Amino acid sequence: MPDKYSPQHWSQLDTEEQIRFxxxxEDGHVDSFLVAPERKRTRRRRGEHSxxxxxxxPSWFRPENYKKLGGQLGHAYNRLVKKDPETGMLSLRMRMSLHPYYIQHRLKAGRTYSFRPEKQRLLDAMWPVLISFCDAGKHTVGMYITKLAEKLSPKDAKGNVIPGTEVTVSRVSNLIAEQVRYGVLGVSEETQWDQESRKRLPKYVWVTIQGWQMLGVDLMKLQEQQQKRLRESEERRRLIEEGILGEDEDISAHAARKRWYLHRSQETLKQRRAKGAARKRANRLARLPEDQQIHEMARFLKKTLPANExxxxxxxxxxxxxxxxxxxLELSLAAPPPH
Structure with a gap:
């Protein structure tokens, strides 16, 4: 069957179309035996925006005041980042975007061509952040995607992200989703809608075995260090206190990640709902005069603070x-309270 987007030979046309052809x-309007297909009318136009x-x-390296990474995590970071002994400047030693694994498994990730230069630079800058904040036991990155984008964004002298030059969350999210398809990263699948803040719970990522292989670490030593940290993990201690796990039993990395994500999700929900309740209280008090605001807030504190306090x-x-x-709550009391 001929392709509707490729030219057709006149013999493939219908009878009426052959007559017109x-x-x-004969009139001299047609000079080829191939007939171009009629393009579908559409209102889509290429925009003029950049x-x-x-x-x-984007770039990020561990500051000098950060504690040095130990074990295979430190080895992986040192394979990614190098320091000039004369100037002290940090730069990339290895660019992960050029790894042969990405070329060999393009079809697995649904790609046909190599990464564009913009994506290469973002991918190269993201790996030092992932390794720097990776937990040695669970191999999870201790921040969600919004914080990852904030880390990679350029900042001013005060440490604030410069508006208009930030790395957007959508870029990082799309890049991580593609890395998950490659199999070098994992992402939390449990997403829950928070009705109070009208947002979904944040996603967390972790480095897979394939990702560690690409970094060139010793997998045997990495597994030994992982098991040691899992025995000392907070998740295992809680399971032992709840009677789910015995003192001589170990916890798997998958179970620790699941437990850790559940705890972080609950903490996020508590924070969001507390902020939502505070915002509602502020909107209600904003309509009152200043003395009435103080009176209502004092009543609220009497109800919520411990009785002995x-x-x-x-x-x-x-x-x-x-x-x-x-x-x-940033209400009508513009002046800060006296200390």
Missing amino acids: WQGV TRPKCEN VYYYSDDQLNQLARTHLYQ
């Missing part, structure tokens, strides 16, 4: 604490 030959990323050259507060101290909480 030969009439065109498709260049906001941050074309409220007992020792005088009225002035409680009002002062109410002013502090109102200042934190």
